Amino acid sequence: MELEFTAQEQAFEEEVQRFLADALPPSLAAKEAQGFHLHREDVAPWHQALWRQGWIAPGWPQRFGGTGWSPMERFLFERACGVANAPEVSLIALSMVGPVLCEFGSDALRERFLEPIRRGDLWFCQGFSEPEAGSDLAAVRCRTRFEGDSIVLNGHKIWTTDAHMADYMICLARTSDAGRPREGLSMILLPMDAPGVWVRPIATLDGDHHINEVFLEDVVVPRENLVGEVNSGWAQARYLLGRERTHNAYVGMLRRYLARFPGLLQRQLAAGLDGRVAEGLLRDHVQLSLDVEAHEWSVLRLLADEESSQLRAGASAVKVRGSELLLKASELEVMALGSQVIPAMTPAMTPTTAQPLPAGAGADAPGRVTQSLYWRAAAIFGGTNEIQRGIIYSTLFHR
Amino acid sequence: MDFRISDEQRLLRDTARRVLAEATGTSTDASWVQFRELGWTALPIDEAHDGLGGSLVDLAFLLEELGRARCQVPYLECCVMPAMLLKGLASRGVAEPDLLGVLARGEQHLGVAVEERSAAESGGDFSTRLTATPSGFRLAGEKLLVVGGAGCEALLVVAVADGETCLVCVPLDAVGVRIRGYSAVDGRELADIEFVDVPVPEAAVLARGAAVDEALVEAGAIALTLQCADLVGAMEASMEMTAEYLQQRQQFGQKLASFQALQHGMADLFIACNEARSMLYRTLSAFGQADVSLRRRAASGCKVKVAACARQVTGMAVQYHGALGMTTEYAVGHYLRRSIVAEQLFGNAHHHLAVCLADHAGVAK
Numbered sequence: 176m177e178l179e180f181t182a183q184e185q186a187f188e189e190e191v192q193r194f195l196a197d198a199l200p201p202s203l204a205a206k207e208a209q210g211f212h213l214h215r216e217d218v219a220p221w222h223q224a225l226w227r228q229g230w231i232a233p234g235w236p237q238r239f240g241g242t243g244w245s246p247m248e249r250f251l252f253e254r255a256c257g258v259a260n261a262p263e264v265s266l267i268a269l270s271m272v273g274p275v276l277c278e279f280g281s282d283a284l285r286e287r288f289l290e291p292i293r294r295g296d297l298w299f300c301q302g303f304s305e306p307e308a309g310s311d312l313a314a315v316r317c318r319t320r321f322e323g324d325s326i327v328l329n330g331h332k333i334w335t336t337d338a339h340m341a342d343y344m345i346c347l348a349r350t351s352d353a354g355r356p357r358e359g360l361s362m363i364l365l366p367m368d369a370p371g372v373w374v375r376p377i378a379t380l381d382g383d384h385h386i387n388e389v390f391l392e393d394v395v396v397p398r399e400n401l402v403g404e405v406n407s408g409w410a411q412a413r414y415l416l417g418r419e420r421t422h423n424a425y426v427g428m429l430r431r432y433l434a435r436f437p438g439l440l441q442r443q444l445a446a447g448l449d450g451r452v453a454e455g456l457l458r459d460h461v462q463l464s465l466d467v468e469a470h471e472w473s474v475l476r477l478l479a480d481e482e483s484s485q486l487r488a489g490a491s492a493v494k495v496r497g498s499e500l501l502l503k504a505s506e507l508e509v510m511a512l513g514s515q516v517i518p519a520m521t522p523a524m525t526p527t528t529a530q531p532l533p534a535g536a537g538a539d540a541p542g543r544v545t546q547s548l549y550w551r552a553a554a555i556f557g558g559t560n561e562i563q564r565g566i567i568y569s570t571l572f573h574r
Numbered sequence: 575m576d577f578r579i580s581d582e583q584r585l586l587r588d589t590a591r592r593v594l595a596e597a598t599g600t601s602t603d604a605s606w607v608q609f610r611e612l613g614w615t616a617l618p619i620d621e622a623h624d625g626l627g628g629s630l631v632d633l634a635f636l637l638e639e640l641g642r643a644r645c646q647v648p649y650l651e652c653c654v655m656p657a658m659l660l661k662g663l664a665s666r667g668v669a670e671p672d673l674l675g676v677l678a679r680g681e682q683h684l685g686v687a688v689e690e691r692s693a694a695e696s697g698g699d700f701s702t703r704l705t706a707t708p709s710g711f712r713l714a715g716e717k718l719l720v721v722g723g724a725g726c727e728a729l730l731v732v733a734v735a736d737g738e739t740c741l742v743c744v745p746l747d748a749v750g751v752r753i754r755g756y757s758a759v760d761g762r763e764l765a766d767i768e769f770v771d772v773p774v775p776e777a778a779v780l781a782r783g784a785a786v787d788e789a790l791v792e793a794g795a796i797a798l799t800l801q802c803a804d805l806v807g808a809m810e811a812s813m814e815m816t817a818e819y820l821q822q823r824q825q826f827g828q829k830l831a832s833f834q835a836l837q838h839g840m841a842d843l844f845i846a847c848n849e850a851r852s853m854l855y856r857t858l859s860a861f862g863q864a865d866v867s868l869r870r871r872a873a874s875g876c877k878v879k880v881a882a883c884a885r886q887v888t889g890m891a892v893q894y895h896g897a898l899g900m901t902t903e904y905a906v907g908h909y910l911r912r913s914i915v916a917e918q919l920f921g922n923a924h925h926h927l928a929v930c931l932a933d934h935a936g937v938a939k
Contacts, residue, residue, distance in 0.1 A: 176583070176631050177576040178859035247575060437934065461930045465853070465879045472852035479575045492845045564841035565834070572817040572831070572840055 180247070187244075188251045195259040198224040204260035208431070210546030211522040212383040213262050215298055215340045222264045222295035231293050232269055234418070239277045239285070240293050246478040250421070257427015258434060267337070268292045268299040272345050274418065275362065275411050279403030288364070300341035302332040302365070302389060303412075309334075310562050312412065313357040317348040317391065326363060326401065328394045334556075338374045338387040341367050346391075351406050360408035364400040365391075381548035382519060423557050424474045424493040425501050429467045432504035436460050436511075439539055443511050446537060456511050463503055470496050488570040491563035498553035498560060505547035508539075515540040577855065579635070587635045590614075594643035602725055602763070605647045610680030614649065618657040623674035625657075630796065630861055634803040634854065641807030644908050646762050648685075648722025650800055653677055656684035656730050658796045659741065660780075662789025668781040673743065682727040684743075687717035687767060688790070704735040704742060704774065711735075711774040713742060713750075716766065719919070723765030724755035730780070731769070732790065739790070740782040748772050760911040792866055795873035798920050799857050802880040805916050806850050809884045812891035812909035813843045819895055819906075836894060843887050850883035871933065874926035881923045884913040 180188075200220055207213060225231040233249050235241035244252065273292055276285050291297040308314040317330025328348055338344065344365045351359030367374070371394040377386045403411060437460070444453050470493065477489050509516050518533040520541040532541065554560045579587070593612065597605060609615050618633055619625025633654060640649060660674050676682045690701055702715025713733060723729065724746075731742045744751065750772040755765045781789070817840055820831040830836055853876050860872035888910040892899035895906050902908075917923065 176579060178631070178855055179862055180575060457934055458927065458931060461927060461934060462878070465875045465930070466849075468856055468875065469849040469853040469879050472856040473848055475575055476577050476852060476855070479577045488844060489848060491841075492848050495841075495845060496849070561838065564838040567841035567844050568837035571844055572820075572837075574821055574831075 180251075184247055184251060187248050188255060191252050191255040192259070194228060194230075195255060195261060198228065199259055199261050203262065206522070207262040208260040208435070209522065210542035210549070212385045212549075215337075218262050218264055219295060221262060225264060226294055231264070231295075232273055234270060235273050235289075236277050239273070239289055247475075250426070250474065250478055254427040254430060257425075258430045260431060265292070265295065265298055267301045267341075267345065268297060270422065271301060271415055272299050272343075272364070275345070275402055275415060278414060279407070279411055281399065281403075283399060284364070284402065297343060298337065298341045299343050299345055300335050300338040300367070300387075300389075302335055302338075302344040302346035304334045305331055306333055310559055312347070313355075313360075313409070315347050315349055315360055317346065319348050319350050319361070319363070321398070322395075324398045326396045326398055328363070328365065328391045328396060330391045332389040332391070334377070335374075335387045335389050336385050338367065338389050339376060339384070343367060344372075344389065345402075347408050347412070350401075350408075357409040359406055360412075361405055362402040362408045362411050363396055364402065365394060365396050369394050369396065371395075379549075380551070381545040382521075383545060383549070421474045421477050421490065421493060423553065424470065424497040425553070426467075426471050426474055426497075429470070429497070429500055429504055432501075432508070433460070433464050433467060436504075436507065439508060440511055442537070442539060448511070448513075456507065459507055459510075463500070463507060466496075466500055466503075470500055485571070488567045491558075491566045491570075494557065495554075495560045495563045498550065501550040501553055502547070505543070505550050508543050509547050512537070512540055512543055516544045520545075583632060583635050586632060587639060590636055590639035591642065594639055594645055597645075598643070602647055602722075605645075606680065606683065609647065609649060609653075615653050615680040616678040618654045618661075619674050619678040620661070623672065623678050625674065625678040630799070631858055633800055634858060637800045637803035638807035638810075641804035641912070642811040644760075644808065644811075644905070644912055648683075648725070648762065650797060650804065651721035652683040652685055652726055654800060655686045655793055655797050658793035659686065659730060659789050662792045663741070663781045663785055666781075666785040666788065668785050670780055671777065673780075683722065683725065685720045685723040685726040685729045685765075686793075687720045687723065687729045687731045689718045689720075691716060691718060700732055700734045700739065702731065702733040702769065704733040704740055704779065706735075709773075711742075711776065711779060713744060713769045713772040713774050716768045718766050720765045720767055721758075721919070722763055723767055724753050724763060729767065732786070735779075735782065738783045739786045741780045741786045741789075742774055743778045743780055744769070744772060744774065758915050760908065760915040762915065788866060791870050794920070795866075795870045796861075798873040798877050798926075799854070799861070801916055801920055802850070802854055802857070802876050805880050805884040805913055806847070806854055808909045808912050808916075809850060809887040810847050812888050812906055813840070813847050815906055815909075816840065816843070816891045816894045819898075823896075830894075839890060839894065843890055846883040846887050850880045850887075853879040853883075871930060874921075874929040877921065877926040878923045878930065881913070881917045885917065888913045 203217060203221055206217060230242055232240050233242045233244050233252060237243045273289060276288055303312060305315055307316065317328060320327040344367060346363045346365045347360055348363055349359050350361040353359060371392040373390040375388050376384050377388060379386060440453055440456060473493050477486065515536045518536055524530050524532045524541055613626055614636060616624060616626040617628035621627045637650060657674060657677050660670055663670060677684065702717060705712050715733065717731060726746060728743055728745045731744050733740055733742055750770040752768040752770060753765050755763060758764050820836055821829055823830045857872050857876035861869055863869060891906050892910050898904050899906050
């Protein structure tokens with residue numbers, strides 16, 4: 176057993192921290208910290224900075240522009256980014272489309288898409304979920320018809336994050352009705368500006384706009400936009416899940432919450448928060464810190480490939496706990512602010528703008544409820560926590 | 575980071591699991607003989623004192639197995655803890671009459687007498703006094719909850735002399751030592767021990783002052799961490815036992831394991847066991863730090879987290895066994911008893927959360 180980061184890993188982390196201090200625009204970090212949903216143009220400068228540094232696609236094979244980092248280095252990079260309030264960059268394009276194309280795509284598709292994705296010129300949304308296919312992805316219905324060199328798609332996608340800003344959708348569609356439902360699926364790259372693509376925003380509880388439904392009516396896509404072999408979409412989706420074991424653990428984000436809480440509490444005390452209340456909040460904060468430390472070490476154990484038989488259960492466990500702890504962390508901030516969070520707030524509101532903050536809300540208040548409500552989604556997307564508990568049981572105990 | 579266990583550790587773990595499973599019902603004395611033969615009494619002690627120089631990680635693996643087997647032998651309290659105290663003194667330049675060798679060779683076991691009636695958890699303000707008289711030192715006071723105390727040959731007693739903490743080695747058969755033995759909730763043997771003007775030769779006063787205070791903190795942090803290792807073993811065993819039971823027990827014409835509520839409950843028990851183990855590793859890692867106060871704080875945090883997980887897992891294990899879980903005849907409830915005792919021994923989660931909170935004193939004041 177070796178229970179410490181190597182000197183090389185520590186040096187790497189410091190290098191990442193120096194880069195973040197130099198290259199992450201402070202105004203973007205402040206906006207990200209507030210927690211409202213960022214737009215493509217907000218994130219663009221950070222995407223550019225990572226691209227120039229050669230760090231935009233850490234998870235890709237090196238010959239396609241990956242960094243060649245070890246899993247532990249990728250973890251350290253993501254954790255440092257989270258703590259420094261760096262926003263996530265074009266997650267679907269970089270963490271899904273890129274790796275799938277590297278592994279399964281034709282040379283022509285790689286040629287067309289990989290470089291523009293790395294540069295940040297192409298944004299993707301993920302078209303997996305449908306009204307009747309949520310956790311049960313094999314139930315996807317989106318129809319396809321092959322006509323010459325084209326595929327014609329008809330269907331209804333839902334909960335599609337960033338469809339309103341994406342250039343393409345990676346669409347999971349049904350290409351065969353033969354065999355088991357999961358055996359007839361394919362991934363198709365679908366341009367969002369094609370005729371017949373209709374995007375309708377879905378307003379969510381947090382008050383932001385990030386998800387949509389997308390209607391596909393006789394959308395014509397070139398045949399070559401189908402990734403890999405026909406009917407291999409399920410295998411491709413499984414490949415993606417298998418290589419992103421710990422993304423949903425949110426260690427960086429949790430560390431961000433922990434790091435800023437004492438300061439937030441101090442400001443509330445200065446503004447008149449009762450000391451006895453602060454003591455209770457601090458107690459919850461310390462308890463949460465311990466929970467996060469345990470959680471973080473669960474992630475490290477997964478990355479180090481401790482015991483492969485428990486990997487799948489372990490990955491589900493950190494997904495469950497990551498979402499639960501985020502909710503706790505964000506609710507603790509809400510509690511510290513008390514009635515300041517009651518007014519509905521938007522990113523445009525500051526004490527000095529035309530739409531001023533309500534008098535009772537301090538500068539810490541905007542975004543707190545929005546973000547806390549958003550984290551409820553973390554317990555739902557990527558396989559609900561109930562699905563994860565089922566996976567844990569069947570992996571470890573089912574006979 | 576590498577969490578793979580070495581071949582030696584695997585051997586230690588597998589041997590311990592096998593031997594301890596076969597040893598149920600063996601008397602404590604016979605178990606000590608076996609522990610000595612297996613090299614376990616030598617494990618916490620350096621080669622220079624006839625020990626094996628085992629690491630803290632090695633000890634954690636062994637303690638896990640003791641917890642899993644619900645072993646009643648006070649190995650942690652009467653071998654590892656005194657060894658760590660003596661090592662702490664030695665590292666501060668205090669010479670000792672080779673008690674480490676005595677422990678390593680399994681010739682004697684030493685109880686560690688710290689807790690008192692009033693200052694049980696406050697630390698420091700001990701009322702047990704060591705006084706110099708014309709005819710030598712005298713020890714007077716009372717120590718509580720000495721695990722395995724009645725079965726030891728001698729005790730390491732923490733006392734105060736002239737305002738300084740000191741550590742005194744007292745044979746159990748010395749004049750004026752009065753022992754009241756009793757059982758803990760989980761069946762382990764404890765003793766309250768009164769010292770009525772016990773004569774103490776100068777050589778038995780092992781150390782005084784800062785060295786004792788520091789060694790106590792250091793050994794306390796190690797004991798706390800290894801106690802958590804014991805709990806990790808106990809909770810994993812109770813989880814496995816429960817999964818097994820759900821497979822066997824039939825109600826409403828089907829296995830209990832077929833009910834999703836119970837499956838998801840078992841998933842939560844795994845999550846808790848997994849986090850407890852992660853917290854243990856995180857704490858073992860913290861022992862690489864030079865600063866004693868950091869290690870102590872890490873151990874306190876470990877107790878807070880692991881004790882909560884143990885309470886959850888061993889408690890739900892009883893629940894999922896139904897009425898059977900409430901019986902003493904069935905093993906699962908004994909894990910709950912073990913975790914209840916462990917939670918309160920060496921300070922409970924509230925106590926150690928307060929230790930962690932002290933770091934943040936600047937914020938709320």
